Amino acid sequence: MTIDRLRPLLLPTAFGAGLILLWQALVTIFAYPKVILPAPSDIWTVLLAELPTIWQQAVPTVRDTLAGFAIAALFGVGLASLLSFSRLLRDAIYPLIIVIQLVPKIAWTPLFIVWVGIGWQSRLTVAAFIAFFPIFIAMMAGLESTDRSLVRLCRGLTASTWRTFWLVRFPASMPYLFAGLKIGITLSVIGVIVAEFISSSEGLGFLILKAAALLRTDLILAAITVLCVVGLACYGAVHAGELAIRRWQGE
Amino acid sequence: MSSAATALRLVHPALEAAADYVVVEGVGKTYNEGTRQQVEAVAPTSFIVKAGEFVALLGPSGCGKSTLLMMVAGLDAPSRGTIAVNGRALTAPRAETGIMFQDPTLLPWKSALDNVLFPFRAADRGTPATDPAMMARAATLLDQVGLKGFHGHKPRQLSGGMRQRVAICRALVYEPDLLLMDEPFSALDAITRDEMNLVLMKMWEEHHRTALFVTHSIREAVYLADRVLVMSRRPGRIIEDIRIPFPRPRGLEIGESVEFNEICGHLRAKIQHVPH
Numbered sequence: 001m002t003i004d005r006l007r008p009l010l011l012p013t014a015f016g017a018g019l020i021l022l023w024q025a026l027v028t029i030f031a032y033p034k035v036i037l038p039a040p041s042d043i044w045t046v047l048l049a050e051l052p053t054i055w056q057q058a059v060p061t062v063r064d065t066l067a068g069f070a071i072a073a074l075f076g077v078g079l080a081s082l083l084s085f086s087r088l089l090r091d092a093i094y095p096l097i098i099v100i101q102l103v104p105k106i107a108w109t110p111l112f113i114v115w116v117g118i119g120w121q122s123r124l125t126v127a128a129f130i131a132f133f134p135i136f137i138a139m140m141a142g143l144e145s146t147d148r149s150l151v152r153l154c155r156g157l158t159a160s161t162w163r164t165f166w167l168v169r170f171p172a173s174m175p176y177l178f179a180g181l182k183i184g185i186t187l188s189v190i191g192v193i194v195a196e197f198i199s200s201s202e203g204l205g206f207l208i209l210k211a212a213a214l215l216r217t218d219l220i221l222a223a224i225t226v227l228c229v230v231g232l233a234c235y236g237a238v239h240a241g242e243l244a245i246r247r248w249q250g251e
Numbered sequence: 252m253s254s255a256a257t258a259l260r261l262v263h264p265a266l267e268a269a270a271d272y273v274v275v276e277g278v279g280k281t282y283n284e285g286t287r288q289q290v291e292a293v294a295p296t297s298f299i300v301k302a303g304e305f306v307a308l309l310g311p312s313g314c315g316k317s318t319l320l321m322m323v324a325g326l327d328a329p330s331r332g333t334i335a336v337n338g339r340a341l342t343a344p345r346a347e348t349g350i351m352f353q354d355p356t357l358l359p360w361k362s363a364l365d366n367v368l369f370p371f372r373a374a375d376r377g378t379p380a381t382d383p384a385m386m387a388r389a390a391t392l393l394d395q396v397g398l399k400g401f402h403g404h405k406p407r408q409l410s411g412g413m414r415q416r417v418a419i420c421r422a423l424v425y426e427p428d429l430l431l432m433d434e435p436f437s438a439l440d441a442i443t444r445d446e447m448n449l450v451l452m453k454m455w456e457e458h459h460r461t462a463l464f465v466t467h468s469i470r471e472a473v474y475l476a477d478r479v480l481v482m483s484r485r486p487g488r489i490i491e492d493i494r495i496p497f498p499r500p501r502g503l504e505i506g507e508s509v510e511f512n513e514i515c516g517h518l519r520a521k522i523q524h525v526p527h
Contacts, residue, residue, distance in 0.1 A: 149356045156350045159373035249360030
């Protein structure tokens with residue numbers, strides 16, 4: 001039984017470990033140049049040696065990722081909720097947002113740097129901007145797909161629009177919202193890293209760029225490893241939030 | 252018309268004296284009026300439900316009986332005609348009407364008890380849902396419909412019949428003066444349906460309300476109602492209005508009686524030989 005429950009965790013872990021071993025073996029056998037592709041063991045060594053530096057650089061990245069995500073969630077949920085109250089606003093604004101969303105959002109990054117400067121503000125703005133769209137669109141879909149019979153029940157019970165929203169539409173859209181939040185948190189990390197590439201003197205993106213300039217491939221991969229852990233932790237936090245809400249909603 | 256059917260039209264004196272509670276006058280519904288897709292769902296229809304009377308609206312599927320009920324609920328606007336409830340013209344859903352839909356329509360994330368208390372959260376009814384008296388009332392209702400021990404269960408953990416029982420409690424908890432039911436048991440199997448008819452009958456005898464019940468089951472209509480209105484196929488109009496003479500409380504065994512089956516036979520003939 002325990003094996004069955006651990007299967008979804010064990011199987012990919014074992015497969016991943018297998019790939020890393022294969023990588024290690026191939027690099028060792030063919031004596032690949034370290035500058036092009038270091039062995040996993042080399043990356044591990046660098047990771048341990050440079051951990052204080054990498055952690056130090058991870059702090060601003062994590063901070064900006066979470067802050068950007070929080071802003072995106074606030075605006076995404078807020079705007080979607082607002083639009084669900086007014087047919088007029090919805091019809092006026094929603095198509096525009098869809099159009100803007102079709103433009104690759106990374107392309108806006110230089111513009112944000114011009115507008116809000118090269119500091120943490122621009123990283124935050126880029127992260128929030130990129131993460132906003134999936135969250136907004138998911139929340140919108142959630143609010144619009146609320147069971148019509150539940151809405152009719154509310155009407156029959158003479159519930160106000162606000163109470164119908166707060167008691168039925170909002171809780172009913174939670175599964176959609178969390179699907180959006182999961183994409184949002186992932187995109188928020190991407191936004192911060194890209195912004196750090198362009199304008200920064202700190203963060204994992206900056207570290208990766210600096211290491212690349214020095215041809216420190218091992219350090220780049222070490223930083224990416226930490227970035228993976230950071231991304232996984234952020235995603236895990238959103239997932240944990242979803243499980244908590246689900247348990248509270250009695251699923 | 253057979254003499255048996257004529258005899259059934261004898262009026263209960265008590266009901267005859269009661270006030271008109273729901274007055275439906277020339278109410279019709281046409282969808283997409285004035286376009287090529289125009290569909291007349293309900294032909295202009297008039298009927299009256301007296302205070303305290305249980306009326307069943309019986310008709311084949313798609314005859315517009317549910318549409319008619321939704322109009323009496325204020326959830327659908329009539330294309331023509333007027334509806335008055337308790338002497339007031341109906342323009343929007345009334346806070347004093349209890350509605351049961353075809354589906355239980357419970358909030359999946361709320362317990363049975365919280366679902367029963369939902370009407371107090373959805374609108375101001377003088378008392379909050381957390382009021383101990385209301386909570387006690389909701390709990391008593393759940394016990395009465397046989398859901399003792401299931402108060403904390405989520406809808407997902409309940410069977411179809413149990414969910415519809417919760418919906419009965421939710422429709423009764425704020426003591427509505429009018430109970431509207433739209434084929435509430437049509438999704439249930441025959442055995443559960445009989446059970447639910449018993450439960451509804453018991454609840455109705457206890458919480459005596461004016462009731463309008465839509466169904467396509469002849470036996471269900473005759474078992475439950477004081478009066479049965481028969482609707483024709485689309486566009487629906489009322490083609491028969493008969494009184495059901497059985498005294499209350501009624502047990503399921505009245506379904507075996509000759510008289511019961513005669514009435515059912517008469518209604519079936521009416522539904523089948525409707526001039527279009």
